[in-house]
Amino acid sequence: MSTVGPTLSETQLAALKQALAEDVIDYDGLTADYDADTDTYHIETPDKQTDPSAEELETVDAELTAYITNWYFYTHEVSTAVNRAFCRWLELAAEHPVPDRYATLDSGVDREWGQLAVTTSISADGTRHYEVRHVDDSDADATNLTAHTDPLAAREIGTLDENGRYRPLRTAPSLKTGWIFPKLSAAEVYEAVEAFYPATVVNWHREERGELDVDHWRDEQDRQSGIYNLITVLPDEAVDWAAAACCDDSQCLKRREWQLSADEPLAAAGGDGVFPCRGPCSMVVAAGREWAKLERQDTQTYEFELTPSEKEQLENIIDAVADNEIDEIREADVSNSANRYRVRYLREKRVDAEGNLSGTPTHPDDEHHH
Amino acid sequence: MQSLVIVAHGSHLNPDSATPTHTHADTIRETGVFDEVRTGFWKEQPSLREVLRTARGDDIYVVPLFISEGYFTERVIPRELRLEGWDPELWDSEGISADTATLVASDIGREVHYCGPVGTHEAMTDVLIRRAETVTGDEDVGEGFGFAVVGHGTERNKKSAKAIEYHTERIRETGRFDEVKSLYMDEEPEVDNVSDEFDSEDIIVVPLFIADGYHTQEDIPEDMGLTADYREGYDVPAEVDGHRIWYGGAVGTEKLTADVILERAADAGADIGNAITRVGQQTKPTTGTAGK
Numbered sequence: 001m002s003t004v005g006p007t008l009s010e011t012q013l014a015a016l017k018q019a020l021a022e023d024v025i026d027y028d029g030l031t032a033d034y035d036a037d038t039d040t041y042h043i044e045t046p047d048k049q050t051d052p053s054a055e056e057l058e059t060v061d062a063e064l065t066a067y068i069t070n071w072y073f074y075t076h077e078v079s080t081a082v083n084r085a086f087c088r089w090l091e092l093a094a095e096h097p098v099p100d101r102y103a104t105l106d107s108g109v110d111r112e113w114g115q116l117a118v119t120t121s122i123s124a125d126g127t128r129h130y131e132v133r134h135v136d137d138s139d140a141d142a143t144n145l146t147a148h149t150d151p152l153a154a155r156e157i158g159t160l161d162e163n164g165r166y167r168p169l170r171t172a173p174s175l176k177t178g179w180i181f182p183k184l185s186a187a188e189v190y191e192a193v194e195a196f197y198p199a200t201v202v203n204w205h206r207e208e209r210g211e212l213d214v215d216h217w218r219d220e221q222d223r224q225s226g227i228y229n230l231i232t233v234l235p236d237e238a239v240d241w242a243a244a245a246c247c248d249d250s251q252c253l254k255r256r257e258w259q260l261s262a263d264e265p266l267a268a269a270g271g272d273g274v275f276p277c278r279g280p281c282s283m284v285v286a287a288g289r290e291w292a293k294l295e296r297q298d299t300q301t302y303e304f305e306l307t308p309s310e311k312e313q314l315e316n317i318i319d320a321v322a323d324n325e326i327d328e329i330r331e332a333d334v335s336n337s338a339n340r341y342r343v344r345y346l347r348e349k350r351v352d353a354e355g356n357l358s359g360t361p362t363h364p365d366d367e368h369h370h
Numbered sequence: 371m372q373s374l375v376i377v378a379h380g381s382h383l384n385p386d387s388a389t390p391t392h393t394h395a396d397t398i399r400e401t402g403v404f405d406e407v408r409t410g411f412w413k414e415q416p417s418l419r420e421v422l423r424t425a426r427g428d429d430i431y432v433v434p435l436f437i438s439e440g441y442f443t444e445r446v447i448p449r450e451l452r453l454e455g456w457d458p459e460l461w462d463s464e465g466i467s468a469d470t471a472t473l474v475a476s477d478i479g480r481e482v483h484y485c486g487p488v489g490t491h492e493a494m495t496d497v498l499i500r501r502a503e504t505v506t507g508d509e510d511v512g513e514g515f516g517f518a519v520v521g522h523g524t525e526r527n528k529k530s531a532k533a534i535e536y537h538t539e540r541i542r543e544t545g546r547f548d549e550v551k552s553l554y555m556d557e558e559p560e561v562d563n564v565s566d567e568f569d570s571e572d573i574i575v576v577p578l579f580i581a582d583g584y585h586t587q588e589d590i591p592e593d594m595g596l597t598a599d600y601r602e603g604y605d606v607p608a609e610v611d612g613h614r615i616w617y618g619g620a621v622g623t624e625k626l627t628a629d630v631i632l633e634r635a636a637d638a639g640a641d642i643g644n645a646i647t648r649v650g651q652q653t654k655p656t657t658g659t660a661g662k
Contacts, residue, residue, distance in 0.1 A: 082426075155392060166385040168382040168413070169415070198424070199415065199416035203423075223449065279419065282382070282414075
């Protein structure tokens, strides 16, 4: 640890004296005040107290220096309450008093925010530095990752997934790997995270303070206009299916806090994400509109002739698509139900020229079968 | 401290939809006149519902990167931003003169300045002309050229045609081009007949759209006969019925659009110093022809 003779810089000392000339300090285990009559300071931490003169203030011990540089960093180098709260969360401030924390920061404190791995480290003067990379690159050699310095580069990185497909939902767990922000400041790490996962930090902060404003499904329904008015007719049970389909951790890293209404919880799991989801997003609303259209149809009884393994194959194909496993199926693995050859075989055998499964028309009373 | 919040439509399907918003936000960030520049979207994150809480300024200027007044600027955006007491009457506009309204956004419990859309600001005329310069690669372009401003038409929004006509008239008033006309996608005079509508051999065609997408990249080029299949691309200029068509694509991607955003904020009281002049200079094309 860099405890060998850490001293306060002139800037930090001046800031400390100025702050104490105006008011007492009570921050993160450090309390201090200044007595103008005796021209002495009184400084207390959980473990000790001391009354240095202005001169002695320059040579306080390593532990006090840590408390003071910690105060200086958070009050002078981090400019907003939400940024401060986030940086404190990143370094597990609530769990470790300052001296412990400085020791852990020396070797780096790792936290995960969605698919981001953020490592906080510290300079001898108490300034924190933040490294951000993909969680799947945690063990990668940094020299093998593309380095970025501008936090807004995160916007570009998050636009397309590994396969070059557009990510309309930035909080989907499909962030690509291969990049690193090796050294960001407190303000920059906030902006990078904001660009990767917009508004997640500010919503998390509201939640931390017990002030998260949740818009439940019914609020969302009531607010819609234009083409999205249609979601008002989506049946309640379909909202549960929609939440299970779209808001599961496998689809979105936000932790869904919205329900049908404040008094009507959904059965679907909300997920375990660090940051909350405070209302149905535009993707859920747009999907809800489609499902509202589909749910207007009545069910109908069909008769299909399938072997047991063909029935299971259909079910497995649904799973493979829903769980995004298609790309993992090996070309020649015909034993896999969703293998392309296997599915083509099923189509040859069971789907007629009109595209009807087992030759059963979709609309039996209709001349046009599809 | 002052914040600029640019709000735009965005898309679930097209990654380029948000590109102009981000590009212009970056241009304005570089000027340093705002302490922060935030972006919010109807279809992307952060949502319009949550964008204001990402802004920390005391003075917040919200500028819609939309082409016309109408459903989005008058209804959706104010509702999603939770502007208390919003009423389109506050803009006192018949379609092209929305300026600004100052209202408390209940999301953050503070006042914000809600500005009129970028597309109807008079400075947008300069952006259309700038696009004529970039697409021809000639900063003095005008003589011998016709200029078509293309819009959706009135089917979806009655006010959208007003914005088209407004800029068409303003470009005409400069006297710079031989002919200036409005053309539409779904009403007369139609963009399909561009070569019949103009006498000039050279015609510059610029859609008054914010972002490139289906309409500007697929529909319009095919409708005008620049190409049989948009996937094969088209020449700039392209020969159609004895005319040379200089197709510029969505005007909103022109870098000078950042200026119009600044103008909107300045009209609402933002202190932007000489940022407009600087952006005007900085976004000036230096060389060569646009097109592909």
